[in-house]
Amino acid sequence: MTDEKKTQIPDAQAIAEGAEVTKEMVQEYTSQNMDMDKMWITMGPQHPFSHGLWTLKIQADGEIVTDADPIVGYLHRGWEKEAENRTYPKIIPMADRLCYASSMMYTHLYCMTCEKALGIEIPEKTKYIRVMADEINRLQSHLMWLAAVGTDLGNFTAFLWASREREFWMDMNVRLCGARMTTNYPRIGGVRNDVFDIDLDMNDEEKSRFMRDIVRCCDHFDKALWDIIALIDNNSTFISRMVGTGIITREQCANLGITGPAMRGTGVDFDVRRDDPYDGYDLVDFDVPVLSAGDSYARYMIRVEEMFQATRIIRQCVDKIRSLGRSAPYRLKVPSRIPAGKTYCRIEDCRGEAAMYLVSDGTDRPYRLKVRSAIFVNVSSSRDLLMGCRIADVPVIMAMIDMCLGETDR
Amino acid sequence: MDTTIREYQDSWEAEIKSKLEDKFSGKIEVTKTETRRVYAKVLDKADIKDICKFVQDDLSFEHINCLCGVDYPAENKMQVIYEIDNYTFYRGVILELEVDVPYDDLHIETVSDIWGGANWHERETWELFGIVFDHHPRLERLLTPDTYEFFPMRKSYKLREDKR
Numbered sequence: 001m002t003d004e005k006k007t008q009i010p011d012a013q014a015i016a017e018g019a020e021v022t023k024e025m026v027q028e029y030t031s032q033n034m035d036m037d038k039m040w041i042t043m044g045p046q047h048p049f050s051h052g053l054w055t056l057k058i059q060a061d062g063e064i065v066t067d068a069d070p071i072v073g074y075l076h077r078g079w080e081k082e083a084e085n086r087t088y089p090k091i092i093p094m095a096d097r098l099c100y101a102s103s104m105m106y107t108h109l110y111c112m113t114c115e116k117a118l119g120i121e122i123p124e125k126t127k128y129i130r131v132m133a134d135e136i137n138r139l140q141s142h143l144m145w146l147a148a149v150g151t152d153l154g155n156f157t158a159f160l161w162a163s164r165e166r167e168f169w170m171d172m173n174v175r176l177c178g179a180r181m182t183t184n185y186p187r188i189g190g191v192r193n194d195v196f197d198i199d200l201d202m203n204d205e206e207k208s209r210f211m212r213d214i215v216r217c218c219d220h221f222d223k224a225l226w227d228i229i230a231l232i233d234n235n236s237t238f239i240s241r242m243v244g245t246g247i248i249t250r251e252q253c254a255n256l257g258i259t260g261p262a263m264r265g266t267g268v269d270f271d272v273r274r275d276d277p278y279d280g281y282d283l284v285d286f287d288v289p290v291l292s293a294g295d296s297y298a299r300y301m302i303r304v305e306e307m308f309q310a311t312r313i314i315r316q317c318v319d320k321i322r323s324l325g326r327s328a329p330y331r332l333k334v335p336s337r338i339p340a341g342k343t344y345c346r347i348e349d350c351r352g353e354a355a356m357y358l359v360s361d362g363t364d365r366p367y368r369l370k371v372r373s374a375i376f377v378n379v380s381s382s383r384d385l386l387m388g389c390r391i392a393d394v395p396v397i398m399a400m401i402d403m404c405l406g407e408t409d410r
Numbered sequence: 411m412d413t414t415i416r417e418y419q420d421s422w423e424a425e426i427k428s429k430l431e432d433k434f435s436g437k438i439e440v441t442k443t444e445t446r447r448v449y450a451k452v453l454d455k456a457d458i459k460d461i462c463k464f465v466q467d468d469l470s471f472e473h474i475n476c477l478c479g480v481d482y483p484a485e486n487k488m489q490v491i492y493e494i495d496n497y498t499f500y501r502g503v504i505l506e507l508e509v510d511v512p513y514d515d516l517h518i519e520t521v522s523d524i525w526g527g528a529n530w531h532e533r534e535t536w537e538l539f540g541i542v543f544d545h546h547p548r549l550e551r552l553l554t555p556d557t558y559e560f561f562p563m564r565k566s567y568k569l570r571e572d573k574r
Contacts, residue, residue: 073552076553256526257526257527270502275501276446370476370478372478410553
């Protein structure tokens with residue numbers, strides 16, 4: 001509102017000279033100068049909702065959020081600069097540390113970028129192993145998100161149940177590569193070890209107990225997930241905090257660069273796994289869930305449906321790996337130097353699109369390695385997500401982004 | 411902007427190439443096309459805004475995936491790379507634009523008013539490389555402390571362990 005249109009209250013001298021002040025004039029003046037009621041509230045870096053070290057400053061008018069300003073960077077380690085000073089194989093364990101919850105994805109992405117720059121095609125069995133490992137990682141990441149949403153909504157049982165289911169997939173990770181979180185499993189040109197080399201059945205070389213157990217895990221999980229869904233979906237308290245909060249439109253979403261489940265919750269029908277397939281994803285069959293509501297509940301539903309699709313993909317991969325058998329190769333020998341060139345590669349991470357841009361100059365170290373993190377862009381749009389919502393809904397809306405600071409700050 | 415969702419066809423890359431070269435002949439050079447990838451070089455950095463507007467409005471590239479800088483001290487220049495992505499009309503195709511920014515004039519026009527997603531990428535590129543994005547709504551440091559007086563991703567900035 002411009003100054004000319006504002007109501008002016010006569011000052012003391014004017015009143016002494018006989019000017020009249022009515023009650024309506026005072027009320028109008030107060031309503032026009034409401035800005036003084038707004039205040040900035042700092043949430044974080046140590047706050048139960050933040051799930052990591054970052055700050056969200058929100059401007060609140062009473063109970064309504066009118067502006068938001070996310071502050072990141074507390075965890076900046078200079079990852080990209082460090083990578084320029086390492087040989088190519090030494091970056092693989094560093095890529096694990098980009099995101100503790102989706103370490104397999106980032107290592108996979110890094111190895112895939114190097115393979116594309118080298119111009120090599122990896123063996124078919126490796127493709128299936130990588131897809132399987134990625135989907136195990138997606139399940140465990142989504143389950144950790146579900147547990148976090150449980151605590152954010154005050155649903156502690158959902159936290160415990162989701163954490164319990166996650167342990168099964170963590171055990172599978174341990175058996176596959178020896179670590180729960182920082183897996184260090186993919187290699188440039190393949191993977192570290194064959195799935196047939198672990199937990200061998202002594203009576204039959206071709207049957208690995210690992211493969212048997214992973215199918216059992218899928219069977220168990222498909223039933224167990226329904227229990228957790230029932231815990232949240234049948235409770236009107238949690239539904240009312242998710243339905244209709246944090247709404248963004250399809251156009252806003254595409255323009256702001258939001259990707260992943262949050263994007264598919266607004267009606268954008270796009271998934272890198274299907275529309276720009278990499279490694280083995282064009283060889284397996286799966287559906288891409290899309291909802292057009294654009295609120296927190298849609299993002300929750302998309303993630304839950306993705307978990308069902310993940311077990312479906314894992315089953316197909318296990319069948320394919322079994323039919324290829326123990327003798328099929330799982331790793332190629334690759335040169336240590338990558339020829340000069342530029343490569344851009346992207347994958348569908350648990351939280352959105354992750355991508356790497358590699359400039360190689362013919363030496364054994366990258367000239368430049370840029371990491372495109374999904375959350376870095378998603379969190380930059382938090383102002384549009386939070387505008388007009390209540391302060392009590394902020395933790396729920398931000399939980400649907402699934403913050404991970406390791407990849408945001410790099 | 412056409413928002414019809416189409417299935418992938420082999421002819422898309424050639425289609426995008428011819429559309430770009432017809433509209434901006436002499437200003438843009440399509441260097442390479444692969445499956446779902448179009449690589450182009452913008453010859454003058456002053457044209458970047460017009461090209462990005464055309465790419466968004468007429469070719470329906472509605473989302474910027476990535477924006478980053480690369481430093482080439484030997485050639486006395488830096489580069490800005492734009493990775494632009496399509497959800498509908500050319501679904502799954504990435505258009506890569508590269509622009510040279512010479513050392514003596516480290517300025518380029520912002521695209522954050524075309525794609526809001528470029529906002530933080532530009533801030534990051536500015537703070538790490540020192541490339542100034544003109545007319546950016548808020549060019550402030552994002553990842554590094556406000557007291558930094560150097561641009562750490564430049565090749566002239568050496569790490570202590572760097573023996574190369």
